[in-house]
Amino acid sequence: MKRERQETVVAAETEDQKGKARMEAEDGGVDELLAALGYKIRSTDMADVAQKLEQLEMAMGSSAAANDDALLSHLASDAVHYNPSDLSTWVDTILSEFNAPSPPLPPPPLSPATLQHHFDLHPAGTEQNSTITTVDIPSGPRCPAEAYHLEPLHAPAVTGRIVNGSDTQSEVSPSSRDRKRMKLCTSPPSSSSTTDAATSPAALPVVVVDTQESGIRLVHALMACAEAVQQDNLKVADALVKQITVLATSQGGAMRKVAGYFAEALARRIYRPQPARNLGGSTLDFAAFDDMLHQHFYESCPYLKFAHFTANQAILEAFAGCRRVHVVDLGMREGLQWPALLQALALRPGGPPSFRLTGIGPPQPDHSDALQEVGWKLAQFADTIRVDFRYRGFVAASLADLEPYMLLGPDAGDIDGEEPEAVAVNSVFELHRLLARQGALEKVLGTIRAMRPRIVTVVEQEANHNGETFLERFTEALHYYSTMFDSLEGGVSAASDAAGSGGRRNQVMSEVYLGRQICNVVACEGAERTERHEALAQWRVRMGRAGFEPVPIGSNAFKQASMLLALFAGGDGYRVEERDGSLTLGWHTRPLITTSAWRITSAAC
Amino acid sequence: MKRRSVEGPEEEKSKRPRSAEVAAPEEAVSAAELGEDLLLEVLKRADARTLGRAACVSRGWRRLAEDERLWEAVCTRDWVKVPCGKQQLRAVVLALGGFRRLHSLYILPFLAPSAALPSPMTGRPHPQQRWGKDEVQLSLSLLSIGFFEKMIPNNNRGGA
Numbered sequence: 195m196k197r198e199r200q201e202t203v204v205a206a207e208t209e210d211q212k213g214k215a216r217m218e219a220e221d222g223g224v225d226e227l228l229a230a231l232g233y234k235i236r237s238t239d240m241a242d243v244a245q246k247l248e249q250l251e252m253a254m255g256s257s258a259a260a261n262d263d264a265l266l267s268h269l270a271s272d273a274v275h276y277n278p279s280d281l282s283t284w285v286d287t288i289l290s291e292f293n294a295p296s297p298p299l300p301p302p303p304l305s306p307a308t309l310q311h312h313f314d315l316h317p318a319g320t321e322q323n324s325t326i327t328t329v330d331i332p333s334g335p336r337c338p339a340e341a342y343h344l345e346p347l348h349a350p351a352v353t354g355r356i357v358n359g360s361d362t363q364s365e366v367s368p369s370s371r372d373r374k375r376m377k378l379c380t381s382p383p384s385s386s387s388t389t390d391a392a393t394s395p396a397a398l399p400v401v402v403v404d405t406q407e408s409g410i411r412l413v414h415a416l417m418a419c420a421e422a423v424q425q426d427n428l429k430v431a432d433a434l435v436k437q438i439t440v441l442a443t444s445q446g447g448a449m450r451k452v453a454g455y456f457a458e459a460l461a462r463r464i465y466r467p468q469p470a471r472n473l474g475g476s477t478l479d480f481a482a483f484d485d486m487l488h489q490h491f492y493e494s495c496p497y498l499k500f501a502h503f504t505a506n507q508a509i510l511e512a513f514a515g516c517r518r519v520h521v522v523d524l525g526m527r528e529g530l531q532w533p534a535l536l537q538a539l540a541l542r543p544g545g546p547p548s549f550r551l552t553g554i555g556p557p558q559p560d561h562s563d564a565l566q567e568v569g570w571k572l573a574q575f576a577d578t579i580r581v582d583f584r585y586r587g588f589v590a591a592s593l594a595d596l597e598p599y600m601l602l603g604p605d606a607g608d609i610d611g612e613e614p615e616a617v618a619v620n621s622v623f624e625l626h627r628l629l630a631r632q633g634a635l636e637k638v639l640g641t642i643r644a645m646r647p648r649i650v651t652v653v654e655q656e657a658n659h660n661g662e663t664f665l666e667r668f669t670e671a672l673h674y675y676s677t678m679f680d681s682l683e684g685g686v687s688a689a690s691d692a693a694g695s696g697g698r699r700n701q702v703m704s705e706v707y708l709g710r711q712i713c714n715v716v717a718c719e720g721a722e723r724t725e726r727h728e729a730l731a732q733w734r735v736r737m738g739r740a741g742f743e744p745v746p747i748g749s750n751a752f753k754q755a756s757m758l759l760a761l762f763a764g765g766d767g768y769r770v771e772e773r774d775g776s777l778t779l780g781w782h783t784r785p786l787i788t789t790s791a792w793r794i795t796s797a798a799c
Numbered sequence: 800m801k802r803r804s805v806e807g808p809e810e811e812k813s814k815r816p817r818s819a820e821v822a823a824p825e826e827a828v829s830a831a832e833l834g835e836d837l838l839l840e841v842l843k844r845a846d847a848r849t850l851g852r853a854a855c856v857s858r859g860w861r862r863l864a865e866d867e868r869l870w871e872a873v874c875t876r877d878w879v880k881v882p883c884g885k886q887q888l889r890a891v892v893l894a895l896g897g898f899r900r901l902h903s904l905y906i907l908p909f910l911a912p913s914a915a916l917p918s919p920m921t922g923r924p925h926p927q928q929r930w931g932k933d934e935v936q937l938s939l940s941l942l943s944i945g946f947f948e949k950m951i952p953n954n955n956r957g958g959a
Contacts, residue, residue: 503940506940530944530948533944533946534940534941536943537891537940537942537943538936538939538940541883541888541939542883543883567952570952571947571950571952572947574950574952575946575950578894578895578946579890579891579894579895580891580894750932750933753934754934757909757933757934758937760909761909
């Protein structure tokens with residue numbers, strides 16, 4: 195757990211450096227991030243305002259602890275506050291409602307927003323260092339002052355941050371601060387509800403601008419929320435989700451988006467514990483946009499192209515010398531994998547074989563025959579390059595419904611003394627769905643085996659999102675999708691014909707596509723949770739048990755894949771690696787998808 | 800469309816004296832008198848950049864410079880081994896959009912950055928990297944995917 199935290203710290207740091215650079219650029223007039231929330235406040239005024247807000251809290255706190263409800267309710271409903279977006283004057287007017295600044299009593303529960311606020315105001319000794327505070331939020335009243343260990347970072351200070359340089363701050367004794375923080379630690383869950391009434395004029399929380407620190411806090415909040423969900427502690431989880439949403443707005447780029455999707459998924463899980471219909475990949479509604487999103491995902495990043503190219507190369511090599519070939523695609527979608535294979539077959543020495551394609555797809559919501567459309571398009575393509583092509587489409591709600599006799603067709607065996615057709619089975623991101631139902635995978639692998647294929651190509655995500663406990667899956671998914679979103683940030687394919695705006699649209703669509711997967715992993719359970727990704731090692735075991743042995747993917751595929759990456763703007767970050775004969779594509783050090791090839795164990799034949 | 804470089808026909812001027820030497824050592828022959836076949840022969844030896852510039856000279860030159868045979872030469876010149884018979888390759892590539900398209904979209908982006916710079920004015924094309932069959936395969940695959948994506952499925956679906 196700790197190691198993962200450190201890793202997420204690193205990830206958050208690199209993300210936040212970008213955010214920081216941006217903020218340092220906009221220090222001039224109005225603070226940029228607060229302006230986004232609707233508050234106009236000059237960066238130079240921030241220290242002042244922070245101070246005043248603190249006084250305000252103390253004042254409100256002390257009077258609330260006493261029996262002065264009248265004042266607070268007056269503030270909440272009757273008092274007229276002009277122009278709340280101009281924070282400094284607004285705070286002044288409220289403060290004038292109170293008579294005097296109160297002494298530093300241990301305050302009652304504070305709202306989450308001011309909670310962050312206080313962390314930043316801690317006198318860190320030097321103004322120039324950002325500090326990391328590690329906070330354990332969900333745990334009970336166990337926060338002694340020692341629980342906070344502060345490590346000054348070597349990173350430069352963020353200028354947008356509320357600087358605590360004013361003299362009055364340093365007069366407050368550290369011990370009272372610690373006490374305050376202790377209180378803060380124990381009370382966040384209930385704080386949001388109790389202070390809502392009191393702070394209704396300040397409905398929007400003040401977001402502290404130190405992205406580095408809030409990045410760490412964001413990750414912690416996510417983990418804490420997942421823990422709470424696992425322990426069925428739904429109230430705490432609910433409060434934490436709100437906190438996550440607030441924290442996420444202070445981040446930029448990939449981290450914000452990932453946090454947003456995870457927060458949404460957590461919220462769904464909390465509010466709809468029964469199997470909900472529209473979350474996973476199993477409903478017909480879903481299938482409608484799925485293909486379109488898939489298409490955009492195909493354009494914007496190399497993962498699918500990598501999958502197709504490497505699988506095609508393996509199939510091409512397996513088909514060497516065969517005159518009749520048959521490919522079974524377990525997830526046909528738009529058929530983007532096959533033009534390249536058809537072309538490669540057309541150009542092989544000796545001419546193309548006669549090619550048969552069987553495409554399998556889910557039922558479509560609008561009863562359109564997408565499978566047939568794709569088939570016609572491919573037939574037209576094959577005609578253009580003079581490859582003898584036959585196509586058959588199969589609609590199946592689940593792959594487990596298929597039987598070998600359906601797929602093989604009448605002329606699979608010997609015809610007039612010709613050799614039997616060579617069969618290849620291709621699965622891109624399809625097999626993991628079968629793990630949702632007991633025995634489904636074994637049945638499908640058995641069906642595949644019964645077709646006696648020359649080669650089976652399998653492309654799967656390289657992650658374990660099928661762990662025993664929710665927390666395990668959550669943590670894994672958080673890492674995995676953070677890395678994925680990071681790689682999407684890198685940019686858009688340099689060789690795509692789309693204009694700049696098209697590239698941006700691709701990126702957004704890809705994020706939605708991944709967001710759906712996130713939602714499924716986090717919010718669904720049981721048969722609904724179809725995104726049960728497993729790592730290569732686990733697939734090895736499963737394939738081995740089903741009677742398949744690995745076929746090494748050759749260097750041709752490796753070279754093609756490496757060259758392909760040059761086309762994508764983030765080209766430097768992507769890595770192709772070969773691992774025991776399978777190829778993985780990853781972002782920096784993290785492998786993300788794996789292509790592997792299999793054949794029936796020769797001993798068993 | 801293709802790169803529109805502004806440098807114009809300077810490269811061609813340097814070629815003219817050479818071809819003039821072949822034609823008539825004493826008299827200079829202007830390009831306009833060369834005749835299409837001879838011009839085509841000259842351009843066959845040109846590199847991609849030169850061809851692009853040649854296409855900017857005039858409408859007639861452009862028609863010539865966009866001839867697929869020239870671009871086929873440009874593409875296959877640096878291939879270590881053509882994957883299959885020439886006819887076969889030609890048939891497929893032409894059907895999928897042609898060599899000029901292949902070069903512009905799926906070969907050029909992969910070339911080393913130095914190749915994108917103008918070649919030195921000596922007129923000798925700088926050596927391009929040799930492409931093995933994997934690189935060739937990748938470019939051809941991308942060409943086919945591009946074609947497929949842009950393809951409008953015709954609804955003339957005759958029989959079954």
